[in-house]
Amino acid sequence: MNGINLAKTNDLLSDVGSLVLERKQIVAANLPVDAVDSKIKDLFRKITDMVNQDEVKLSSIESTGELSTQKLREIESELLDQSKQLDRLQSMYNEEIGLVYKPMNKISTLAKKALETPNEFSRSNSELGNGELLQLHERILNNQDAQLDSLAELLGRQKKIGEMISNELDVQIEILDDVDNAVENTDARMRRANNGLDNFLQASNEESKVCYLIGILSIILFVVIVLSRI
Numbered sequence: 001m002n003g004i005n006l007a008k009t010n011d012l013l014s015d016v017g018s019l020v021l022e023r024k025q026i027v028a029a030n031l032p033v034d035a036v037d038s039k040i041k042d043l044f045r046k047i048t049d050m051v052n053q054d055e056v057k058l059s060s061i062e063s064t065g066e067l068s069t070q071k072l073r074e075i076e077s078e079l080l081d082q083s084k085q086l087d088r089l090q091s092m093y094n095e096e097i098g099l100v101y102k103p104m105n106k107i108s109t110l111a112k113k114a115l116e117t118p119n120e121f122s123r124s125n126s127e128l129g130n131g132e133l134l135q136l137h138e139r140i141l142n143n144q145d146a147q148l149d150s151l152a153e154l155l156g157r158q159k160k161i162g163e164m165i166s167n168e169l170d171v172q173i174e175i176l177d178d179v180d181n182a183v184e185n186t187d188a189r190m191r192r193a194n195n196g197l198d199n200f201l202q203a204s205n206e207e208s209k210v211c212y213l214i215g216i217l218s219i220i221l222f223v224v225i226v227l228s229r230i
């Protein structure tokens with residue numbers, strides 16, 4: 001919208017709110033918080049830069065008359081809410097880490113306009129705070145729901161992969177069983193062939209002995225006949 005990143009800033013505010021709550025849980029579990037602190041500080045810098053840039057862009061739009069007065073009021077109100085929400089989150093975070101937070105002074109233009117237009121901006125602090133907290137809580141819950149949906153989708157894919165691996169293992173087991181049966185059958189045939197060969201060799205040896213004996217007897221008989229004629 002005219003270069004103003006209201007939706008993106010709201011998403012980042014929701015993200016940093018989730019991280020601040022997550023940090024509390026990490027601290028309660030006595031786990032290291034260096035990584036989440038780095039992410040929180042980086043998001044705070046990005047959000048601060050975006051809010052400041054959006055204020056500059058809004059001033060430029062006001063000077064060109066590109067948007068209606070009502071639309072400008074809506075954007076100004078949203079930017080002011082984002083600024084207050086950012087200050088509240090930074091204060092909450094700094095209380096967690098033991099620092100005293102001083103709200104930034106760069107939204108002075110919007111603050112002045114809020115004072116100049118009481119009908120638009122002069123709600124009680126408690127009502128504004130409660131509404132913003134409810135919006136933040138809703139965005140955090142929506143963000144967590146989206147993360148849970150992504151996690152459920154990831155787990156579903158992993159389950160399908162596990163089922164595919166299980167099916168493939170079943171197929172491989174069946175193949176191994178077939179190979180094992182084929183090896184056993186081949187071994188049995190080899191044993192039968194070896195036994196047949198042993199029997200053949202044994203029979204051949206017996207026949208050779210009979211032939212050898214017949215040959216000796218034939219020679220002896222031939223010698224006897226020859227000697228009898230002499």
